[in-house]
Amino acid sequence: MKLITHNLLTSRMISKVQSGYPLKLTANEVVIKESEFSATFTAKLLPRICWEVLFDTVKSIGYEETTELPSEVPEDFESNDDFLKKAHHALLEIDVIAGELECPETGRKFQIQNGVPNMLVNEDEV
Numbered sequence: 001m002k003l004i005t006h007n008l009l010t011s012r013m014i015s016k017v018q019s020g021y022p023l024k025l026t027a028n029e030v031v032i033k034e035s036e037f038s039a040t041f042t043a044k045l046l047p048r049i050c051w052e053v054l055f056d057t058v059k060s061i062g063y064e065e066t067t068e069l070p071s072e073v074p075e076d077f078e079s080n081d082d083f084l085k086k087a088h089h090a091l092l093e094i095d096v097i098a099g100e101l102e103c104p105e106t107g108r109k110f111q112i113q114n115g116v117p118n119m120l121v122n123e124d125e126v
Contacts, residue, residue, distance in 0.1 A: 001117050003057060004091040007049050009117065011103035011110070014125050020103050022053040023110070027061040029098040035088075042088045043078045049091065058090050067094070 011020030051073050058067050067090045070083070077083055101110040101117055108125070111118050 001096045001112050001115050002092055003054060003094050003096075004045070004049070005117070006057060006096070006101070007054050007091070009101065009119065011101075011106070011108060011119075013119075014103060014106055014108060014121055017103060017105045020105060022050070022057070022104065023101040024104060025057055025061060025096065025099060025101055027096045027099040027112075029096070030061060030063070031095050031097055032066075032093055033095045035092050037085060037088050039081055039084045042084045042091070045091065046073060046077060046087060054090060058094070061094075061096070063090075063094055 006023065006025055009021075009023055011017055011023060014020065055069055055071055058064055058069055067086055069086055069090055074080055074083055077087075095115055096112055097115050099112045101112065101119075102108070103110075108121075
């Protein structure tokens with residue numbers, strides 16, 4: 001599961017959950033999978049990303065040194081290639097293979113296996 005996926009996921013489908021965001025990520029296995037960098041794509045993606053959640057997640061799984069992400073998105077982000085490459089790396093190249101996501105409101109855990117988060121809920125949870 002790429003961190004872009006984590007950044008967009010919520011557990012709002014669980015009954016009585018108001019926000020379900022952000023899900024707490026526990027990563028047991030992480031790999032780096034290089035992907036082709038596109039400054040245009042990354043710049044267009046950033047307004048849809050909750051930067052604080054991405055920054056905190058990268059830190060919580062122990063990859064803050066490899067990404068060197070700033071705590072805030074710079075104002076000139078669209079033309080800042082160095083920043084865009086760091087954002088691209090964090091969002092699209094850090095891949096969680098195994099771990100779990102936890103709902104911040106209920107504590108419900110969702111397993112991540114083979115890079116795929118299982119977000120299915122039981123009938124009585126909906």
